[in-house]
Amino acid sequence: MSAASVDGDVPILFLIAGEPSGDALGARLMAAAKRLTGGKVRFLGIGGEKMTAEGLVSLFPMGELTLFGIFELLPHLPNLLRRIDQTVAEIVRLRPDVVVGIDSPGFTVRVAKKVRAAEPAIPLVHYVAPTVWAWKPKRAAKYAAIYDHLLAVLPFEPPYFEKEGLACTFVGHSVVEGRAGKGDGAAFRERHGIAPTERIVAMLPGSRKGEVSRLLPDFRAALDLLRPSHPDLVAVVPTVATVRDRVAAAIADWPVRTLLVEGDAEKYDAFAAAEAALAASGTVALELALARLPTVIAYRLNPITVALYRRLIRVKYVNLVNLMLDRMLVPELLQQDCRPDRLAAELGRLLDDPAARQTQIDGVAEVARWLGQGDTPPSERAARTILNVVVQRRPVST
Known part of the structure; x- marks a missing residue:
């Protein structure tokens, strides 16, 4: 037109x-x-x-x-x-x-x-x-x-x-129009003084107040469990204005060096610099897939809300990547499975097992076409x- x-x-x-x-x-x-x-x-x-x-x-x-x-x-x-x-x-x-x-x-x-x-x-x-x-x-x-x-x-x-x-x-x-997959990891490290030997994990607790309140304590505890075997970890937490203050307060005492960043440019550069991600279920999971960043998906709702929703849900997965592929490529830790030990184990596997990382990277290649990239x-x-x-x-x- x-x-x-x-x-x-x-x-x-x-x-x-x-x-x-x-x-x-x-x-x-x-x-x-x-x-x-x-x-x-x-x-x-x-x-x-x-x-x-x-x-x-x-x-x-x-x-x-x-x-x-x-x-x-x-x-x-x-x-x-x-x-x-x-x-x-x-x-x-x-x-x-x-x-x-x-x-x-x-x-x-x-x-x-x-x-x-x-x-x-x-x-x-x-x-x-x-x-x-x-x-x-x-x-x-x-x-x-x-x-x-x-x-x-x-x-x-x-x-x-x-x-x-x-x-x-x-x-x-519309997620294919963002810069996911086009970030500059080297520039991100230089901008934030992150050494080449330090390993970055992206932590994305969501954009709703309820999400960040429920997920951030478990994200912190997972990092606490990972720290002894991964002393070189740096956590990067991209956020948005609506929950920035809440997130900033929650991550102030995290057990590893933690950076709070805002804006798409910072987020996508962080994706390029990171080795793995822990993220709330939502649109960001698609961005992570397009960025080819191996990810663990986590989510928790009020138990009564979930009991009502379960009567209506007709699919096996919450992550659109898994839904489109009809298999559990990206780990999903939901409700009672969304706990620090499970989060740490899955995130640690992506950090330590190159084959697991590559399997997820290869598996999301088909997703870009399904999402309308063209x-x-x-x-x-x-x-x-x-x-x-x-x-x-x-x-x-x-």
Whole structure:
């Protein structure tokens, strides 16, 4: 779609992101839309620091939406409901050309449902199809009743929604557009004074407050167990603004030299310098795969939340790399298995066994292709699809 494809008034895109991964998606989408329209596009909505850098003025701080799990959510529910109503009222008042919810379904779907009831003519798009192939397959019909178009990040997802009458376009996974796999490890070592003989492990406890609170104590204890046999370890902890202070306080007394870094450039350079990683389940696991950094995945939720989720989950793995390969390539230590001795053992194996490291590096080679790596960036495919929705729903000039 060229800039000339959107005629008349400058199109207004109302974008809603609720967590850092969605903020990154939104920022790339915004940059692509500006390229495709020659800058003739406006953005409103809710986003974080990356979307703000692309020109979005957020309706309220995105950090208020970074919640996960039933019991983690309950104390914040009154404010969340207030923010839903505020967002809907703003959309109805502004009447944008399209509303794009970026993941965070707990918030974005509720907003979309209310907008559909209040102003049916406003086009609604959801970016990142729900994993109906993994759990709650009835969500496909639910989304079809609300949205005009869905953007899928995996190639096998569209048929699940198309059979319900919802237009769904595979755009690829935006993670392939980052610099994962293109970092400068030597520059990272020089910048932080890390000797060539020191061995770096990347520790990624997540971007939600609940995640870092649950995982960081076990990450610390795992390093304590590793230190006697690996006295040359340096831990690097990439973080984001929403949890930076919490993470900084938690790692202040770690048993090995520990660096806290922020920003994608630092993160990807750290990946290039590291020999192994310990990470919370999530989008970062895909970045680690693209960086060819051998990884151990860890995660823990409130036990009652997990008991409820287990009734619904239909897949064997939580890591998308393992799901796509249909085998346990990347170790997953979840719930009761997420404990310091297991974390230390798996991380130590990756540090000490070159064959184990190489097996994981070789195994993720296929993943890049599945994620949509190719000539057209996923964000451009997504932006093109959204702008086409705008064109199709605008009245024809006479």
